Amino acid sequence: MSLLTPDAPFGHPAFALSDDQIATVVDLVCRGCDAARPDLTTGMLEVPITIVVRKAMRRVKKTLGLTNLQIRGEVELEDMSTNDSALLGRIDITLQFLHQFGDEDAYVAVECKRVQAGDSTLNGSYVAKGVDRFVTSQYAAGHDWGFMLGYILALPASDVVEAIDARIRKTYGESAGLTPQASHALSLAVLEGALTQSGSHTIRLKHIFVDMIPAAQIKAT
Template identity: 60%
Template sequence: MHLSPDLPVGRPSFELSEDELATVVDLLCQGVAAAKSLLTSGMLEVSITIHVKKAMRRLKKELGLSNLEITGEFELLDLGNNDPEVLGRIDIVLRFLHQFGDEEAYLGVECKRVGAGEAVLNQRYVTQGVNRFVSGQYGAGHHRGVMLGYVLKLPSAALVEGIDARIRATYGEDAKLVGLEPHAASLSMHEGSLSQGTSGHVIRLTHVFVDATQAAAAASG
């Protein structure tokens, strides 16, 4: 993977290999599967993600992945004024060894609850998830980002179709979700390419939908 022309020269820390992305997807999917027994009815997004991150860190240790760090609630700051403003907090942030030392280099994972018939949650997946990458609020200038969808109510196929339709209606047909070979512990996986900000830079988002049905009740809370 090569740096896009709109990125500053000398930022190889923004690059991620397919193997590195696959490692992240594996940790996310296995992390959710390991945490599922701890999910309770009505559990909110933040609580689900805390359990998932803890499981991911245990898996990372078991697998001996010393070239990777996992953090969460990662604050993005606007340092362009005298009183820095928090632009947002990414749910899960992963950094590989070649990214250490560059605070702007990371792989951001935004987590959102979704579900069959949960129109409000499914809409937020796009408006409060995907859009944060598109606007450059998250992952500015990055090549890759990840959306993790906690599916609270099955079946998942129809809700993914609805999310895809909203993405295409908002960002154009080029942003459509393309199906990927799913991870064994996922319900489905997809990828979409979106123009970020006004620079024309393209970020590729990997969408991973996982079974979180034990946290299904009171989903709209």
């Protein structure tokens, strides 16, 4: 006799996101980056940029009156398979929607990386130390969605996207390539790709690229 009821949910509902929630994340990220940009300085590293962006996202959230989600700071992920103090890693920005409250494993992960045209080191790190953490289940294990945020420090954006797309295809196969999506007014590009997580689960990554060249740097040139 089956113990399942006809209306029993499949999968893990707390790990899923609706189209509206995905759009909300993209909008908050893009608005937050735009609001943070005037406070950036030339040579700023990833962590200070992300702190400024997180604070700006929280201000935008309050302005928009969004009460169904919370924006959290850098979150440490613990390895629950052992009793020691090992950490899986630290996600730069996480959000939780109302249906995820109370479940520490349910969150929206946003991993941030600096990138720029012609810089193979930064663009390679976007994949090796960003995308790969979702693929290996270090971040967002079992989740339907994850988000990568690329701070573009040198244009053109198309060169950055092409370099990262080529690296992803080479590392994870042609099917993992980036597909352009409807762009946000405050983004340079929004793309999407599907990857196999830990050999079985499919996670979709939304890639958001924004112009984070400090205004003072533009004036100086």
